Amino acid sequence: MSLRNRIAFYYTIATAFLIAIVFTTIFFMVEKIVYKQFDDQLKKEIAEIFADSNISPDNFQGFEDFKNNIDDEEGRIDNNYERKHKKDKLKVDTEFIQLVNNSGEVINKSASLSWCVLAFNPRQSGTSYFTNNFGGSMVRQAQVPLTNPQGVREGYLIIAVPLKNALIVLHDLRDIFLFSFPVILLPLFLLTRSIAIKSISPIEKVIATAEKMSQSNLDERIPLPFHHDELYRLAATINALFGRMQDAFQREKHFTADASHELKTPLAVVKGTLEVLIRKPRDREHYETRIQFCLKELNRMARLIDQLLMLARYESNKMTPHIMVTALSPLVENVVERMIPTALTKGISITFNQADSAHIAVDPGMFDMILENIISNAIKYSSSGSTISIEIKHDADNVVCSIIDQGIGIPEEMLNAIFERFYRVDESRSSSTGGLGLGLSIVKKLADLQQIMVGVTSATNQGTTFTLTCPHAG
């Protein structure tokens, strides 16, 4: 079932339930009011009978007395032309009067009853009113106990009036209710359904837009509805999601383009060089320089593939860091010792203040890789004669390891981008520095895995400072 039908269906069910309750209540209230009127009429009749026969129900002198009084009553009615006329014409208005003793034997009854007998309910000790089936039609009956002055009950006066007219009204009312029930519900269902269709039309727009979206077309956005309601929020949220997806796809596309460029270029160089080399016979020296050149390119390519694979592995989160509490100084010292020979060939010195006993919780292997990447960058972008200094400082919460170089620096507007894959400040991608553009991406990824904050400040031609901030661990 579609949403709009379901909304309409549930709404209609709920309304049907409510209407049923309301109708039933109204019906029973009307019924009660009708019966009360009959009861009032019966009460009046009883009072009249007692008044006519000069007795009261609690001063009952015996049935003998009463017998005549009933005749009198009949006579009284007979004398009343209006009533008589009415009685002849409309039997419905006839009253039935009957006297019974305690055991239910009929002592006397009005002529209108002819051979019939009104039902007697011996369990009722006080005055009671009830509805009864009398000779195939319904009557409202009152039963009044008659007690003698000593308080002993002698019998009952039973009086009844036919309910026919009232019942017609009540039956009509019930029929109207039963008929109007579906007549109300069907239009209600259709109306609710059309309201539901209108209310969820923005959802249809969402669906239509989402269907149009594809990887190649992420520009579509859902038109925002006029009212700032839940559907507005839904549309806005989905639009934001589309935006994030578009960014992600864009980054991925960019990365793929960069990666393919970075891989294809050395491949093209090697291939082209060898193709040209083989076209003609050449001397040994020529072969050697060209092959050396190709080997250099291939090594670069191999390094690039290694780093790409490493990044891919970290990004798919297949590598989890093995965090352990480690002294920072020996870690740094290790890397520095390894990097010093490379630095020396470029005439760069590395200094390290070892006077710190700080411990941090990191994966030593990963931290080593972070340091190596940053220091090798520092060497790459520093000129001969400069110094790279590494400092460890700590306060109550954090340990900060700074790698400070005096190299060419990074322009401020590019600082944010340096951690992006394949980003190089020197956009010519030429391999003169030997950089691949992945080192800092790997640093960032590794640092994120270990909750290490990487900060960078730089001034062009004065140097760059990388800081690694990690929480203190004992």
Add this chain to the structure above:
Amino acid sequence: MRLLIIEDEPGIAGFLKDGLEEEYFAVDVAYDGKSGLDLALTNEYDLLIVDWMIPALSGIEVCRQVRKAGSLVPILFLTAKDTLEDVVFGLDAGANDYIKKPFEFEELLARIRVQLRTKNKADDSLSAGSLSINPATHQVFAGSCEITLTPKEFALLEYLIRNKDRVCTRSRIIEHVWDIHFDSDTSVIDVYITFLRRKLEAAGCGNLIQTIRGVGYIVREPGMV
């Protein structure tokens, strides 16, 4: 024939220059878009080979600027960008052809020959009188007899025959046959012309190259004097 390569990757520029020079082309190299554009606009090249992603000015921009300056020089795009949109975009920017990296050097040569092919001709062969030249194989025939030429002699003869029936000034010859590193001493042309004439005469088409005194040289189709 003189080519300009605008390519930032020294490895690629290097082997292209080596290989193309062996094919008797005069080759200049620019390593970024800006200097490449300057060279392309100030010198007369027979073909440009342009990489897309180059610093300072993108290959697309170089291409547009060259076209904007009214030059119809054939431009070959050489790039690692390989999606359909990239190819279309590149060609629409004014390039004549598009080669994806990595490419076959032989294919590049063939495509260069296509771009240099004289209009209204089905193949690459050039001829003047009984002399015919095959630029693909660098062979020169006088009738059925092959003439052996040095690369520079060949390049000079090829240029003259490509511009058959037109006067080739000394400066244009220098520009198209020698690369930018050659100082503009045009007397070297006379030396090569002398060598060429000697070889052609031996093969029986001696009067092909004529001197226009004070201006340059011309190759005329015999009978059209």
